[in-house]
Structures are given as structure tokens and as C-alpha cells.
Amino acid sequence: MAQTTWWRLLAFFVLMVTKAQTTENTSRCKMYNDSDRKVLSVLEPLTNQNFTVTTKNGEEEYTYVFQVCGDADGVKDAGVVQKSKGNTVIVIGNYSVTEAFKGSDWVLLIYQGGEKYHEHCSKGSRKAMIMISCDRTKAAGPLSVVLEDRERNTDCFYLFEMDSSVVCPLIESKLSTGSILLIVCFSCLAVYLIGGFLYQRLIVGAKGFEQFPNYGFWSEIGNLSADGCDFVCRSRGSREEPPTYRGVSTEPLEEPEERDDHLLPM
Ligand SMILES: *[C@@H]1O[C@H](CO)[C@@H](O)[C@H](O)[C@H]1NC(C)=O
Ligand SMILES: *[C@@H]1O[C@H](CO)[C@@H](O)[C@H](O)[C@H]1NC(C)=O
Ligand SMILES: *[C@@H]1O[C@H](CO)[C@@H](O)[C@H](O)[C@H]1NC(C)=O
Ligand SMILES: *[C@@H]1O[C@H](CO)[C@@H](O)[C@H](O)[C@H]1NC(C)=O
Numbered sequence: 001m002a003q004t005t006w007w008r009l010l011a012f013f014v015l016m017v018t019k020a021q022t023t024e025n026t027s028r029c030k031m032y033n034d035s036d037r038k039v040l041s042v043l044e045p046l047t048n049q050n051f052t053v054t055t056k057n058g059e060e061e062y063t064y065v066f067q068v069c070g071d072a073d074g075v076k077d078a079g080v081v082q083k084s085k086g087n088t089v090i091v092i093g094n095y096s097v098t099e100a101f102k103g104s105d106w107v108l109l110i111y112q113g114g115e116k117y118h119e120h121c122s123k124g125s126r127k128a129m130i131m132i133s134c135d136r137t138k139a140a141g142p143l144s145v146v147l148e149d150r151e152r153n154t155d156c157f158y159l160f161e162m163d164s165s166v167v168c169p170l171i172e173s174k175l176s177t178g179s180i181l182l183i184v185c186f187s188c189l190a191v192y193l194i195g196g197f198l199y200q201r202l203i204v205g206a207k208g209f210e211q212f213p214n215y216g217f218w219s220e221i222g223n224l225s226a227d228g229c230d231f232v233c234r235s236r237g238s239r240e241e242p243p244t245y246r247g248v249s250t251e252p253l254e255e256p257e258e259r260d261d262h263l264l265p266m
Contacts, residue, residue, distance in 0.1 A: 029069035029079075029098040032112065039100040039107060043068045043132070045166050051143040053160070061085055066130060066143055066160060067108070069095050078112035080128035080158070091115045092158050093128030105134035107167045121156035128158045137161035 025047035046068045056260035063083045072078045079095035085243040093111025100110045101171045114126030135141060148158045148254040194215020200206040209215060 026069045028095065029100075030096040031095055032035050034096075036141055038098045039102040040069070042102070043100075043107060043109070046132075046140055046164060049140065051140070051162065053143040053145055055145050063147060064092070064143070064158075064160065066128075067095075069098070079109075080114070080130070080160070080168070082158075088127070092126045103165075104169055105167060107132045117156065121152060122154050124154055124156065126158065127156065128160065131159065131161040132167050133161065133166065134168035136165045138163050138165060138167050140164045140166075232236045 023041045023044065026037075026044050029040055030035075031037050031040075048069065050073060051066045052063060054061065061084070064080060066080045067073075068078070071260060072081045073083070073089070075081050075091060077096055078091040079098070080092040082090045082092050084090075085104055092114045094113035095111055097111065097113040099112070101110075109130045109132065111128045111130075112125060114128065116125050117123055130143075131146075142160070143160055143162045146159040146161050149156055165174070192213065192233050197211055200211045200213060200215075206215075209219075212218065212257040
């Protein structure tokens with residue numbers, strides 16, 4: 001029974017250090033290149049939210065709505081939409097054509113396949129790029145428009161940015177596997193010592209050194225290793241053999257005491 005308890009404890013610690021990652025909702029994005037899909041899994045906490053921003057440029061006023069792998073503003077397949085005053089809705093990017101790139105503290109999400117331009121950009125498709133940068137103080141910061149570049153001949157795009165803590169590098173990931181194993185070992189050792197101590201003291205009713213768990217076993221180990229050390233490390237003979245300088249170092253120390261004893265009664 002004790003054995004299973006230990007395994008459960010170990011499993012608990014391992015679970016605590018490995019963070020489960022789900023891809024439940026980001027899997028709605030269809031990737032342009034499927035090898036980018038693992039980048040999307042970090043954005044999972046941002047799914048099912050409409051992020052909006054309104055821009056004013058003279059008479060023109062636009063509201064942009066963005067969702068991670070979901071229908072922005074409820075428009076089917078649209079990852080980013082643009083709404084203008086008259087409530088005309090233009091799809092800027094389609095999350096069925098997604099690209100994603102990841103750096104140390106940012107993720108760039110690209111939705112292609114938006115509505116085609118009527119005049120600009122060689123009548124190509126609109127495209128949305130969303131730069132998500134690390135900010136540990138924000139779950140998901142406000143969306144903002146960086147630029148709409150439609151004066152190019154091809155490859156026009158809308159660029160947005162927002163801050164979020166989900167793209168920040170994990171602090172746990174800085175620990176190597178070795179140090180995680182060490183932490184697990186030390187935790188288990190601590191639990192073993194404290195648990196064993198309490199067991200011995202409260203249930204068995206041991207006193208003194210015997211309160212240490214498996215005291216007999218460990219003292220045996222201690223004695224054995226001490227003997228081993230003795231055997232390996234001592235350069236000259238064993239403990240029993242008197243050192244050659246014994247007469248000089250040890251004997252004179254004991255003798256004055258004996259003389260003192262004789263002197264005491266007087
Ligand atoms: C995925 O979306 C569903 C609703 O569509 C929600 O209940 C669930 O919590 C989401 N999962 C994650 C990991 O955000
Ligand atoms: C997908 O990405 C991988 C690695 O970046 C690359 O080797 C592969 O050629 C890409 N495939 C396509 C269809 O672009
Ligand atoms: C996003 O906005 C649309 C339109 O307002 C709404 O129908 C939908 O429920 C919103 N989604 C979320 C997750 O708030
Ligand atoms: C989004 O892309 C998919 C796949 O290319 C296509 O079937 C769908 O019609 C597109 N949706 C919109 C709103 O453009």
C-alpha cells in the first residue's frame with residue numbers, strides 16, 4: 001500500500017511540472033502549412049473572444065473585429081472583419097487560410113483569403129496580420145491598428161497588434177529536465193522524512209534518533225559506508241592499528257589526567 005502512495009505522489013509532482021496543452025478551439029483554424037499548428041496552441045486561451053478596435057480617419061470610421069480561430073463578430077469563416085458606418089461588413093481575413101509564426105516572445109498570426117479589393121492591389125485578396133507580443137501584465141490587451149497598406153501592387157495587408165501574456169516564454173521552461181528531476185527528488189525526500197518522522201513519533205511512539213524513518217536501515221547504511229570510507233580513504237592501515245607516532249601524540253594527553261587524579265585528594 002505504501003508503494004502505491006509513493007507512485008501517486010510522484011505522479012502528482014510530475015503533473016505539476018508538465019503543463020497540459022489543449023488545442024480544442026485553435027483546431028478550427030485551417031493551416032496553410034500544417035507544421036505551423038503547434039504555434040497556435042499557445043493562443044488557445046484567447047479563443048472565443050471578440051477583440052475590437054475603432055479607427056477614425058477624417059470622415060471614414062471603421063471598426064475591426066478579430067477572433068482567434070473563430071467567427072469574428074459572428075461572420076462565418078472570418079478571422080478579422082471590417083465594419084464601416086453604414087454597417088457594411090468586409091471580411092479582411094479567413095481563418096481557413098491561416099499562417100502562424102512564433103518568436104521568443106511574440107506570435108504573428110496571418111489570415112489570408114479575405115474579400116478581394118475592387119481597385120487596389122491588383123484586385124487581390126485582403127489579408128490580415130496580427131502581431132501578438134508578450135506583456136506579462138495583460139491577459140489580452142486592446143487590439144490596435146498599425147497600418148493598412150493598400151497602395152502596393154500586390155500583397156497588400158492590414159497590420160494589427162496586441163499584447164498578451166499567453167505568448168510570453170514560460171518561466172518553467174527555463175528549468176532543465178535535470179533540475180526538475182532534482183526538485184521532484186528533494187520534494188519526495190522531504191515528504192518521506194517528515195511523514196516518516198510523524199509516523200514514528202505519533203503512531204509507533206519512538207523517541208530520540210529512532211524517530212527517523214527506517215532508523216535501523218539507515219544507521220546500518222551509515223555504518224557500512226563509514227566502514228567503506230575507512231577502507232578506501234585511510235592511507236595507513238585500519239583504525240585498530242596504532243599509528244607509528246602514537247607515543248608522541250596520544251599518550252601524553254592521557255597521562256597528566258591520571259597524575260591529576262592522584263593529586264586531587266591532597
Ligand atoms: C473551447 O470553446 C468552448 C466553447 O466553444 C469552451 O467551452 C471551452 O472552454 C474552450 N476551450 C478552451 C481551452 O478555451
Ligand atoms: C511547411 O513548413 C515546413 C517547415 O517550415 C517546410 O519545410 C515545408 O516546405 C512547408 N510546406 C509548405 C507546403 O509550404
Ligand atoms: C462576437 O460578436 C458577435 C456579434 O456581436 C456575437 O454574436 C458573438 O457571440 C461574440 N462572440 C463572443 C465570444 O463574445
Ligand atoms: C474561407 O476559406 C475557405 C477555404 O478556402 C472557403 O471555403 C470559404 O468560403 C472562405 N470563407 C470566406 C468567408 O471567404
